[in-house]
Amino acid sequence: MAAYFFDFIIVALLIIGITAINGVLTNGIGEKVFGGKRHSAIADHSAEIQSGWKSVGGKEKK
Structure with missing residues (x-):
């Protein structure tokens, strides 16, 4: 049974x-x-359009 799960994980990772x-x-x-x-x-x-946007999310830079 362990071999089946091992094979299943290998195939899933390959896919x-x-x-x-x-x-x-x-x-x-x-x-x-x-x-x-x-x-x-x-x-x-696209970068030019986004240049004036505020940064949202994440930690504030100090």
Whole structure:
């Protein structure tokens, strides 16, 4: 019975790990292929919009 649970945990970790790696790789390929030349312009614009926002949550910096 212990061997069954051990095998189950190994398979579960493999499935979760392969899915996570597949998601990261697919996202990276998608950004390279479909991101276009404006990829950094969009990120810069988003950072510019958020520049005046107050920091919410976490501990206050001293």
